Amino acid sequence: MTDRATRLREQGVDVISLSVGEPDFATPPHVVEAAKAALDNGETKYTPVGGTSRLKQAAALHFARDLGIEVPVSQVTVSAGGKQAIFHALLATISEGDEVIVPAPWWVSYPEIVRFAGGKVVPLMTAAKDNFRFTAADLEAQIGPRTQWLLLNSPGNPTGACYPAEMLESIGEALRHHPRIMVLSDDIYAPLNYTGQPHATLANLCPDLADRILTVSGVSKSHAMTGFRIGVAAGPEWLIRAMEKLQSHSSGNPCSISQAAAVAAFEGPEDFLTEWRERFRTRRDMVVGAINAVPGLSTPSPDGAFYCMVDAAPLMARFGDDMKLALHLLDNGVAIVPASAFGGRGGFRISFAADEARLEEACRRIAGAVA
The missing domain is CATH 3.40.640.10 (Type I PLP-dependent aspartate aminotransferase-like (Major domain))
Structure with a gap:
């Protein structure tokens, strides 16, 4: 799904990718400097x-x-x-x-x-x-x-x-x-x-x-x-x-x-983690609230990591399976991963490791796509 989203973006299509599991924050400066020093030191x-x-x-x-x-x-x-x-x-x-x-x-x-x-x-x-x-x-x-x-x-x-x-x-x-x-x-x-x-x-x-x-x-x-x-x-x-x-x-x-x-x-120092956790918590709360407001979708509030597992079972009679739903959402500008990839069914995973504005827009697109 991430590869599909990348190809679409390369074609000029505006796709918000919520499929990849990696923090969107920059690597801490002291870590980057250590890598540079290792290169300089041979x-x-x-x-x-x-x-x-x-x-x-x-x-x-x-x-x-x-x-x-x-x-x-x-x-x-x-x-x-x-x-x-x-x-x-x-x-x-x-x-x-x-x-x-x-x-x-x-x-x-x-x-x-x-x-x-x-x-x-x-x-x-x-x-x-x-x-x-x-x-x-x-x-x-x-x-x-x-x-x-x-x-x-x-x-x-x-x-x-x-x-x-x-x-x-x-x-x-x-x-x-x-x-x-x-x-x-x-x-x-x-x-x-x-x-x-x-x-x-x-x-x-x-x-x-x-x-x-x-x-x-x-x-x-x-x-x-x-x-x-x-x-x-x-x-x-x-x-x-x-x-x-x-x-x-x-x-x-x-x-x-x-x-x-x-x-x-x-x-090295880990004080940045406090801010990261709070940012992720804010994003989590926003995504959980937005998804649970969409008829046919629901998700519990996750206790950790940066993923929401969304239940879309009420929509399966309409779409057939979660992969078809995932492709429908991709056509509407949001890349997610179907639950069947994780041994589940009838839903999809959202990664909220993206900035707040993109997450808000992605949730708006998801709501519109399934309306």
Whole structure:
């Protein structure tokens, strides 16, 4: 959908793209300066496959300070974006036919990575009435003899769902009865939490399970560094070594310049995040109010990230399916992503990582398109 919108804009069509998941803010100046300094200093050679020791130390600081997870650098690895860390973790551990429980709606790459590794996706469906969160009982109902992983994303893409500490603790208790199951905790959106409560993550709340939890983070969302392609992961040392072995034969080390910039991101000031969160919260409230005012559309207010998952089920009799609705909205100048891309149905995802004026106009176009 993003590519379609780009092609239309290149043809001179005015399209507002709410399909891409990246902050519209500029990368913080101190991060940009660190990248420039790395170039000036000639830091343009190979680095260790799993990242420089400096960045691993900075990432360990981030995990401890921001996520409450104390890990030695031997249990930290650096990848070319968080997606690569997830890919290598699953590829290193899934055998043909192993099952992976993936809450839905899910981030689009989760099921594709599982299938590539030879695994079977076991959907764990969630609903808007539950703020797109599953319970420990829901999880137990999906566990089978070949369950290998649970994928957990909080705050989530595409729903913005955040799991509070008490829910994660109950999920951890359920997992104690199934010692073979590993958990991939994708915390990339942790800094973008609007609940007023501290971010909760499973490895911190259930330290006895830490030897089978991989926590993935990075700088893409927190520092508007999507193009730098740096992800970090913390987990059991045997898994980290296996991931790095795969990385050595796939991409090699992450970009040396990006690694220097990521050090500055993790070690530098983060006061800008307060303003970013408030801007995102304002945008969220505006979009939620505008969408819920359109007959046939509804969305809960997300607790984190910068997405709204919109239910358009009442319009499906008219449009047929959510892809046809998405193309209709594109014809009316707004690019979104249909819910079916995320394992959902009858709706679409809006990214509110766009300036307020464009969001307001986009919502006006959506209302007009479905009127």
